Amino acid sequence: MDITPRRIPDPDGIRTARTLPASWYADAAHFARELQAVWRREWLCVGDQLDMPAPGAWKAIVVAGLPVLMVRGREGVLRAFLNVCRHRAAPLCETGDEGHGAALSCPYHAWLYRLDGSLARAHGVGEPEGFDTADFSLKPVGLAMWRRWVFVHADADAAPPDFGPLAAATQGYPVEDMQLVLHEAHERPFNWKVLLENYSENYHTPFVHPEIDTSNTHDYPMVADGLTLYAWDRPLCPTTDAGERMATLLPGEDGWDEIGAAPTSIPYDVGSYLTIWPNLMVNVFPDASLAMWMDPLSANRTVVHRRLYAHPSADAASVDAQIDAHRLVHLQDIDICTAVQRTHDAGVDADGVLATVEERGVWFVHQHVRRALGRDVDTSA
Ligand code: FES
Numbered sequence: 351m352d353i354t355p356r357r358i359p360d361p362d363g364i365r366t367a368r369t370l371p372a373s374w375y376a377d378a379a380h381f382a383r384e385l386q387a388v389w390r391r392e393w394l395c396v397g398d399q400l401d402m403p404a405p406g407a408w409k410a411i412v413v414a415g416l417p418v419l420m421v422r423g424r425e426g427v428l429r430a431f432l433n434v435c436r437h438r439a440a441p442l443c444e445t446g447d448e449g450h451g452a453a454l455s456c457p458y459h460a461w462l463y464r465l466d467g468s469l470a471r472a473h474g475v476g477e478p479e480g481f482d483t484a485d486f487s488l489k490p491v492g493l494a495m496w497r498r499w500v501f502v503h504a505d506a507d508a509a510p511p512d513f514g515p516l517a518a519a520t521q522g523y524p525v526e527d528m529q530l531v532l533h534e535a536h537e538r539p540f541n542w543k544v545l546l547e548n549y550s551e552n553y554h555t556p557f558v559h560p561e562i563d564t565s566n567t568h569d570y571p572m573v574a575d576g577l578t579l580y581a582w583d584r585p586l587c588p589t590t591d592a593g594e595r596m597a598t599l600l601p602g603e604d605g606w607d608e609i610g611a612a613p614t615s616i617p618y619d620v621g622s623y624l625t626i627w628p629n630l631m632v633n634v635f636p637d638a639s640l641a642m643w644m645d646p647l648s649a650n651r652t653v654v655h656r657r658l659y660a661h662p663s664a665d666a667a668s669v670d671a672q673i674d675a676h677r678l679v680h681l682q683d684i685d686i687c688t689a690v691q692r693t694h695d696a697g698v699d700a701d702g703v704l705a706t707v708e709e710r711g712v713w714f715v716h717q718h719v720r721r722a723l724g725r726d727v728d729t730s731a
């Protein structure tokens with residue numbers, strides 16, 4: 351196998367790209383546009399399957415302002431509805447609250463819903479003309495799973511998510527077999543795109559994370575296809591490790607989609623990194639996985655959920671070391687993202703360019719947001 355790293359052509363438009371204006375990260379009206387153009391039109395990660403209610407239980411969540419009720423029927427089927435009573439729009443339960451039972455009762459006037467969302471009883475409603483309980487079920491929202499993560503879509507009739515062959519190529523990484531070892535969520539003072547851009551480039555790593563810099567042994571190619579950006583650690587030097595040699599293949603080449611299952615003696619170096627538009631970021635390694643997803647609260651406030659998963663055979667000391675290492679890197683990213691947001695909040699534009707190789711992931715983010723907002727993807731904002 352030729353292990354000389356091959357150059358991947360520059361994506362169209364990146365050489366003339368300019369950075370987005372500060373207002374796109376700081377302005378409330380712009381944020382409202384993005385809620386409609388992005389967050390109401392895409393599949394959104396809302397959690398790990400472990401976060402979902404047990405049979406006969408429910409849980410209220412909000413993602414990008416959309417109130418959602420996750421309900422699992424007693425037979426085990428998970429469903430998602432708007433957390434909105436069909437009478438006069440009261441939430442059936444408060445955000446973050448969980449409950450269980452045979453039925454859900456609205457706290458306002460006690461309309462009663464079955465766990466499949468159908469209206470069982472409209473207490474004291476009298477005889478509104480043409481009223482039929484069958485027409486007043488809870489409104490469903492789209493629900494889907496990919497790997498161990500749960501997604502919702504504001505449009506219940508949306509086509510199922512298709513994250514394409516780049517995401518499918520990580521199938522060999524044993525994400526579902528791993529144990530949850532870290533579970534956290536924090537509100538952060540930056541726009542959601544600031545973190546998505548940060549995650550989607552490695553250009554900053556030698557400077558922000560010098561302790562994990564591998565730029566003299568690996569590069570970090572990136573390829574985008576549809577909703578997915580795929581990056582991976584690619585060895586620059588000859589290697590005898592099977593997993594690392596596999597990582598020298600390019601997406602679509604023979605055997606490339608087996609990278610996740612390739613045997614390796616240095617698992618932590620054989621990583622693949624996915625940005626799934628618009629709110630999920632996943633690292634996969636043979637022995638660990640890290641997932642982050644975001645819930646935007648406002649132009650400059652975002653809840654960042656993090657989960658770290660470790661192989662069941664990992665001992666407690668190595669798990670603790672992984673948690674500490676990831677936390678250090680994450681907090682370094684949080685600090686630089688917070689600082690960048692201060693510039694955006696000041697209304698100052700960088701009028702910058704993008705590094706044509708190292709910032710293809712940033713271009714991926716910018717293209718998606720421009721496309722969603724109806725802008726020409728090949729021009730600056
Ligand atoms: S708003 Fe739910 S019963 Fe009235």
Ligand SMILES: [Fe+2]
Nearest residue numbers: 548558559683
């Ligand atoms: Fe980083």
